[in-house]
Amino acid sequence: MKTDGIEEMRAASPMEYHNTAETLVDRILKLIPKHPEIIQLDSPWDLFKVEGFDCSDLSPSLFQARWALQRAKQQYLATQE
Numbered sequence: 001m002k003t004d005g006i007e008e009m010r011a012a013s014p015m016e017y018h019n020t021a022e023t024l025v026d027r028i029l030k031l032i033p034k035h036p037e038i039i040q041l042d043s044p045w046d047l048f049k050v051e052g053f054d055c056s057d058l059s060p061s062l063f064q065a066r067w068a069l070q071r072a073k074q075q076y077l078a079t080q081e
Helices: 014-031 036-040 044-049 062-079
Strands: none
16 A cells, blocks of 8 residues: 555564464475574574575564574474484
């Protein structure tokens, strides 16, 4: 929506917010086999140091990124047991 030439931002719906986080989990999981150092990361900011990581199309919040990193690590480790 535009108002006087300025594009108005709209808040994401709860489902959109959730889908963004889950998409990020999927992307991180796909990177772990080639970049096992992801398992040791504590900060979602460190994901940007991983070759092939890109979330520019998702524009996640820091909370979503932190949650996605932890969730991906948990899911990956559960498959390794």
